[in-house]
Amino acid sequence: MTAPCNDSAQKGETMEDYNFAYLDEQTKRMIRRAVLKGLAIPGYQVPFASREMPMPYGWGTGGVQVSAATLTPDDTLKVIDQGADDTTNAVSIRKFFERTAGVATTEATAQATVIQTRHRIPEAALTEDQILIYQVPIPEPLRFLEPRETETRKMHSLEEYGLMHVKLYEDISQHGAIATSYAYPVKVEDRYVMDPSPIPKFDNPKLSDCPAIQLFGAGREQRIYALPPYTRVESLDFEDHPFDPSKADHPCDLCGAEDSYLDEVITDDAGTRMFVCSDTDYCRARRAAGHMGARGVPFEEGAA
Amino acid sequence: MYVAVKGGERAIDNAHAWLAEERRGDHDLAELSVAQIREQLSLAVNRVMAEGSLYDPDLAALAIKQARGDLIEAIFLIRAYRTTLPRLGASLPVDTSAMRCDRRISATFKDAPGGQVLGPTFDYTHRLLDFKLAADGEVPKAPEATARDEPTPHITGFLNREGLIQTEPDNEQTPPDLTREPMELPAERPLRLQALTRGDEGFLLGLAYSTQRGYARNHAFVGELRIGAVAVEMKIPELGFAIEVGEITLTECETVNQFRGSRVEPPQFTRGYGLVFGQTERKAISMALVDRALRWKELGEDDQGAPAQDEEFVLSHADNIQATGFLEHIKLPHYVDFQSELELVRKLRCAAGAEDLQEAAE
Numbered sequence: 001m002t003a004p005c006n007d008s009a010q011k012g013e014t015m016e017d018y019n020f021a022y023l024d025e026q027t028k029r030m031i032r033r034a035v036l037k038g039l040a041i042p043g044y045q046v047p048f049a050s051r052e053m054p055m056p057y058g059w060g061t062g063g064v065q066v067s068a069a070t071l072t073p074d075d076t077l078k079v080i081d082q083g084a085d086d087t088t089n090a091v092s093i094r095k096f097f098e099r100t101a102g103v104a105t106t107e108a109t110a111q112a113t114v115i116q117t118r119h120r121i122p123e124a125a126l127t128e129d130q131i132l133i134y135q136v137p138i139p140e141p142l143r144f145l146e147p148r149e150t151e152t153r154k155m156h157s158l159e160e161y162g163l164m165h166v167k168l169y170e171d172i173s174q175h176g177a178i179a180t181s182y183a184y185p186v187k188v189e190d191r192y193v194m195d196p197s198p199i200p201k202f203d204n205p206k207l208s209d210c211p212a213i214q215l216f217g218a219g220r221e222q223r224i225y226a227l228p229p230y231t232r233v234e235s236l237d238f239e240d241h242p243f244d245p246s247k248a249d250h251p252c253d254l255c256g257a258e259d260s261y262l263d264e265v266i267t268d269d270a271g272t273r274m275f276v277c278s279d280t281d282y283c284r285a286r287r288a289a290g291h292m293g294a295r296g297v298p299f300e301e302g303a304a
Numbered sequence: 305m306y307v308a309v310k311g312g313e314r315a316i317d318n319a320h321a322w323l324a325e326e327r328r329g330d331h332d333l334a335e336l337s338v339a340q341i342r343e344q345l346s347l348a349v350n351r352v353m354a355e356g357s358l359y360d361p362d363l364a365a366l367a368i369k370q371a372r373g374d375l376i377e378a379i380f381l382i383r384a385y386r387t388t389l390p391r392l393g394a395s396l397p398v399d400t401s402a403m404r405c406d407r408r409i410s411a412t413f414k415d416a417p418g419g420q421v422l423g424p425t426f427d428y429t430h431r432l433l434d435f436k437l438a439a440d441g442e443v444p445k446a447p448e449a450t451a452r453d454e455p456t457p458h459i460t461g462f463l464n465r466e467g468l469i470q471t472e473p474d475n476e477q478t479p480p481d482l483t484r485e486p487m488e489l490p491a492e493r494p495l496r497l498q499a500l501t502r503g504d505e506g507f508l509l510g511l512a513y514s515t516q517r518g519y520a521r522n523h524a525f526v527g528e529l530r531i532g533a534v535a536v537e538m539k540i541p542e543l544g545f546a547i548e549v550g551e552i553t554l555t556e557c558e559t560v561n562q563f564r565g566s567r568v569e570p571p572q573f574t575r576g577y578g579l580v581f582g583q584t585e586r587k588a589i590s591m592a593l594v595d596r597a598l599r600w601k602e603l604g605e606d607d608q609g610a611p612a613q614d615e616e617f618v619l620s621h622a623d624n625i626q627a628t629g630f631l632e633h634i635k636l637p638h639y640v641d642f643q644s645e646l647e648l649v650r651k652l653r654c655a656a657g658a659e660d661l662q663e664a665a666e
Contacts, residue, residue, distance in 0.1 A: 018388060022388075023387075024388070024390070047486035047488070048486055049483075049484050049485050049486050050486070051387045052380075052383040052384050052386065052387045052625065053384060053387065054384040056380065056625075056628065056629030056632060056633065057625060057626045057628075057629030057630055057633075058629040058630035058631070058632065058633030059629060059633050059636065061629075081636070081637060082637045082638075082639045082640045083640060086312045086313070087312055087637050088312040088315065088316055088636075088637075089636050089637070090312070091312040091313045091316060092316060095313075118636075119638070119640045119641060120640055137630070137633070148616055149489055149616065149620070150489050150490065150616060175652050175655070175656075176652075176655050177648075177651065177652065177655070179648060179652065181641075181644035181645050181647065181648040182640070182641040182644045182645070183641075198638075198640075198641045199640070200640055200641065200643070200644040201644065202644070220626045220629060220630055222486040222487065246647060246651075247647070248643070248647055261640070261643075262643070263639050263640070263643055264643055264646065278639065278640055278643075
């Protein structure tokens, strides 16, 4: 499983008719400029001329375009969706780059140089040699408070985030807690309020002081933003209601991990549940190392 | 025992194989050719070209075949293909007053130079299912007249001479390119028109209809609707002059709208404009009405808060490829976000003492 799985590339099924990684060099240059601008102004949403890709808007076109502009032939790519390498859309995007870029792919977080993700940050700590690329549906953290782009851009430029604090305060007065569990807003280096994409708030602490470059691509909304390595990222909260990166209060039933984000799976008609790591590579690696959860079975290499 | 679900890759391959089989349908029936679609479903082809922003009837017909007749899917195929095409250059603006019209009607003047030409329209057909078509679709050739060779000037030009309709100054500026620059709001009219011409026909139809029913009513008459072929010319640097590189069919609609005057403009007629690839007149008329509604600010009209007046609302939601992608993406797995919501709801219910409440209710 940890071996590169670029079968189709080896079979020579790369698409010769298209440029490396699908996009033409001019387009990639335009995207790289937006990425560099984003890195220079952490958390600021840079407009870019997003292209129509051969997968639908809303299915990762922003992440795919940033990946296409970032990949080199020597890179090793990992693609995850919901933390898993084998969810259908992750498979589809990985295949796309196998065909159009012929790059090596992997499921092992540590072996990847570029990781495209939807909704999760891998559990394993990232390194300075890695780039994490997020797929972003709605890049604007203020969007559901103010639907107009013309207004929200003004609010960012004036650093006018009062509306967001009022929303969080109203949550507390109504529910006793901040009722946002994913896409939890953060403030970057004390300046821009940023949407971390719909990752669970459990992942928010990993955004901060991360050695890897983090890039965010929103294709339909035509925005790119970025966090350079070791950027300070704080989840919005109040002194008397500090941020709480909660998760299900269970260990993983397969690998016994207590520190990983868990998916809840219904296993029979009676509604019996089990909790398993959402990061499939993390879970696999732990089981390979001999860890076992309450309902796990001894790990066999190559088994599902 | 639960085993982590594997096999997404095989599932996708098999789904694609099944899809291909469904597309082909019953093998006892002859396969539909791309040429048949191009010739016999030409209005579908026109819509795909218009909203796909690529004038190529053969590719549009191929896309319709591949998409099993789902036109938005076909438009998507064309858009994705269009991304990969290099830009060789830009043509000169097409001259629609020199159009070779197949159809040209005006609702504001009984007759005008160039005449009223009905052309191939459904307008006065009775919508009765023609069961003969089910058996035999062959038709005799339509009678032919000699082509009119007089010029066909724009109807609004006649109103212009009296100063009755607002003039549109030619500012000589190169319009921005929606497909090469990120959309910036507020948008100038050239950018709005670009977005509208590739916007979803149904969405624009609904918006245009809403203006007729009073949501920013602007009293539109079809001043002129013309459909026909125009020459596409390109300036070749090596030659130093423009040559004709091809011909495309366009539908152009100019509406004449009542206008009582405002603080900044005297009473006069104003116009809305629609220009769309192919024979696509429902779209072109809708476009003209929405264009006119969006011009409230420059004409000093009141903002009635109507959807069709709201530039940001219209431009952000007119593109069906953006809309369908985002709408359908909620089919993708959201286990992680849903899980965090589950935990939050449990926690909030716990804090609210939901179990006590339930017991009390029982």
